[in-house]
Amino acid sequence: MSQTPIPTYVDTRKFFLQQGVICGSMSLERLPGFRDCLIDDEASIQIQLRFSIDESQQRLIQGTLQASVHVSCQRCLQPLAIELADDIRLALIDNEDAIGTLNGSWDPWICADHKLELAGLVDEQLMLCMPIVNLHSAGDCPARINYSTRANADSVGGARAGDENPFAVLKALKENNATD
Numbered sequence: 622m623s624q625t626p627i628p629t630y631v632d633t634r635k636f637f638l639q640q641g642v643i644c645g646s647m648s649l650e651r652l653p654g655f656r657d658c659l660i661d662d663e664a665s666i667q668i669q670l671r672f673s674i675d676e677s678q679q680r681l682i683q684g685t686l687q688a689s690v691h692v693s694c695q696r697c698l699q700p701l702a703i704e705l706a707d708d709i710r711l712a713l714i715d716n717e718d719a720i721g722t723l724n725g726s727w728d729p730w731i732c733a734d735h736k737l738e739l740a741g742l743v744d745e746q747l748m749l750c751m752p753i754v755n756l757h758s759a760g761d762c763p764a765r766i767n768y769s770t771r772a773n774a775d776s777v778g779g780a781r782a783g784d785e786n787p788f789a790v791l792k793a794l795k796e797n798n799a800t801d
């Protein structure tokens with residue numbers, strides 16, 4: 622594991638031609654969006670990025686991101702340690718018009734000038750690989766026992782009385798307001 626902080630930006634005019642490699646860590650202070658998804662600042666984030674140009678002059682960034690972080694369990698709201706790992710396959714383009722020219726196996730990354738900000742790229746890619754649902758495994762979750770007891774009771778008793786569709790409630794409120 623490399624503890625070397627990765628640079629703030631790379632000069633895209635040189636770095637792809639030189640087939641540059643970036644390998645190191647990044648602190649959460651530089652990743653505000655990803656940090657917002659986490660419950661604390663105890664994190665280890667490792668980044669490996671390889672820059673290249675293919676035969677069609679497309680500028681490519683390939684690599685991996687790995688992060689060990691803490692989120693809150695959506696069942697008990699207690700801390701939960703998770704490991705994220707993501708493969709990066711990005712093609713650097715100057716503007717949105719170039720998206721249509723990309724081969725389907727590459728995701729576009731727009732960079733209008735020659736300074737490619739690495740923190741912004743890492744921040745967005747880490748947010749994209751966050752799981753939609755974070756839960757302790759059944760045996761580790763303090764809320765699990767209560768939860769399964771209640772779920773069983775519900776299925777025995779049939780439909781749950783308190784479980785009104787929130788959208789139906791909202792619609793009814795709107796309709797009431799409209800007639801006032």
Ligand SMILES: [Zn+2]
Nearest residue numbers: 694697757762
């Ligand atoms: Zn839990």
